[in-house]
Amino acid sequence: MSTIAAFYGGKSILITGATGFLGKVLMEKLFRTSPDLKVIYILVRPKAGQTLQQRVFQILDSKGWVDNINGPNGIIIATGKGFLRAIKATPMAVADVIPVDTVVNLMLAVGWYTAVHRPKSTLVYHITSGNMNPCNWHKMGVQVLATFEKIPFERPFRRPNANFTSNSFTSQYWNAVSHRAPAIIYDCYLRLTGRKPRMTKLMNRLLRTVSMLEYFINRSWEWSTYNTEMLMSELSPEDQRVFNFDVRQLNWLEYIENYVLGVKKYLLKEDMAGIPKAKQRLKRLRNIHYLFNTALFLIAWRLLIARSQMARNVWFFIVSFCYKFLSYFRASSTLKV
Numbered sequence: 215m216s217t218i219a220a221f222y223g224g225k226s227i228l229i230t231g232a233t234g235f236l237g238k239v240l241m242e243k244l245f246r247t248s249p250d251l252k253v254i255y256i257l258v259r260p261k262a263g264q265t266l267q268q269r270v271f272q273i274l275d276s277k278g279w280v281d282n283i284n285g286p287n288g289i290i291i292a293t294g295k296g297f298l299r300a301i302k303a304t305p306m307a308v309a310d311v312i313p314v315d316t317v318v319n320l321m322l323a324v325g326w327y328t329a330v331h332r333p334k335s336t337l338v339y340h341i342t343s344g345n346m347n348p349c350n351w352h353k354m355g356v357q358v359l360a361t362f363e364k365i366p367f368e369r370p371f372r373r374p375n376a377n378f379t380s381n382s383f384t385s386q387y388w389n390a391v392s393h394r395a396p397a398i399i400y401d402c403y404l405r406l407t408g409r410k411p412r413m414t415k416l417m418n419r420l421l422r423t424v425s426m427l428e429y430f431i432n433r434s435w436e437w438s439t440y441n442t443e444m445l446m447s448e449l450s451p452e453d454q455r456v457f458n459f460d461v462r463q464l465n466w467l468e469y470i471e472n473y474v475l476g477v478k479k480y481l482l483k484e485d486m487a488g489i490p491k492a493k494q495r496l497k498r499l500r501n502i503h504y505l506f507n508t509a510l511f512l513i514a515w516r517l518l519i520a521r522s523q524m525a526r527n528v529w530f531f532i533v534s535f536c537y538k539f540l541s542y543f544r545a546s547s548t549l550k551v
């Protein structure tokens with residue numbers, strides 16, 4: 215039996231912020247691991263037209279923990295749906311992301327340790343991944359894209375992409391070309407088909423939200439995890455299993471896949487049976503993307519050739535080189551026969 219789970223048995227616990235992201239996960243973990251808890255008191259206020267009773271029932275009814283589009287959830291949706299394709303972030307900076315379950319496990323372990331061992335000073339426990347199991351933004355982006363190939367969201371606006379740059383000029387270029395221009399084009403289409411334009415407004419709001427993260431995602435942060443590691447060593451093997459907060463065991467790809475699955479199932483309420491169709495749509499979007507880029511390149515090149523002798527010379531050199539190469543290849547294969 216877990217010592218920590220047993221410690222919470224028979225206790226009365228007050229949780230503030232129980233309607234929030236962390237509070238709900240904390241409550242769920244307590245219910246699951248310490249079923250003989252005496253009582254949980256929660257601090258709740260009426261909000262957004264809901265009475266506090268309605269809010270409490272809503273928490274108790276919610277099946278999954280992914281139930282809002284704040285923070286990383288919103289970014290995952292915006293990326294998977296192809297709205298957000300580039301972010302101003304230093305690619306090699308550490309993405310100090312931490313799973314909520316890990317945070318909650320540490321909180322419960324700290325509660326137990328503080329009550330039982332009564333440390334003389336106030337200990338601060340940092341739970342971060344950066345110094346134990348670092349993953350930078352570039353690697354995170356690659357893994358998120360690989361996951362969207364496997365588990366795509368339905369009806370994406372564009373093909374998902376995840377570019378990171380710390381260069382302001384490149385970032386502004388991407389914002390103009392990859393975000394604002396497609397939004398304006400889509401709004402024109404909505405207007406022409408008699409519908410209300412909405413994409414530009416949505417895009418501006420999304421870019422404003424992402425820009426608030428810039429200070430943090432363009433730097434790497436160092437945190438001392440000394441107390442957290444000390445606490446880990448105090449836990450029995452069973453507690454280390456049930457209240458695991460050892461981020462070294464975290465497999466980022468597996469974590470990202472589970473995260474995307476959770477968002478797809480609990481937040482977007484998409485059916486898993488629709489994955490093959492979503493994959494086909496992604497393929498179509500990829501072909502459209504290549505076709506569009508090729509057409510754009512040919513138009514730009516044609517314009518350049520019309521104006522510059524140098525471009526014409528380069529073009530004729532490339533064409534004659536390809537022709538010679540193909541003739542040589544054809545001649546050598548004829549000889550072999």
Ligand SMILES: NC(=O)c1ccc[n+]([C@@H]2O[C@H](COP(=O)([O-])OP(=O)(O)OC[C@H]3O[C@@H](n4cnc5c(N)ncnc54)[C@H](OP(=O)(O)O)[C@@H]3O)[C@@H](O)[C@H]2O)c1
Nearest residue numbers: 230231232233234235236237238257258259260261284285
């Ligand atoms: N999530 C993260 O990634 C993260 C990371 C680092 C630190 N933290 C910290 O962890 C804490 C919880 O985070 P969270 O993500 O769970 O936040 P959250 O989802 O926004 O939840 C906040 C909770 O606090 C309650 N609350 C806020 N103001 C209140 C007030 N004036 N009176 C009573 N209750 C109030 C909210 O109640 P209502 O629902 O009624 O508004 C809600 O239950 C915060 O201090 C946050 O800064 C979170």
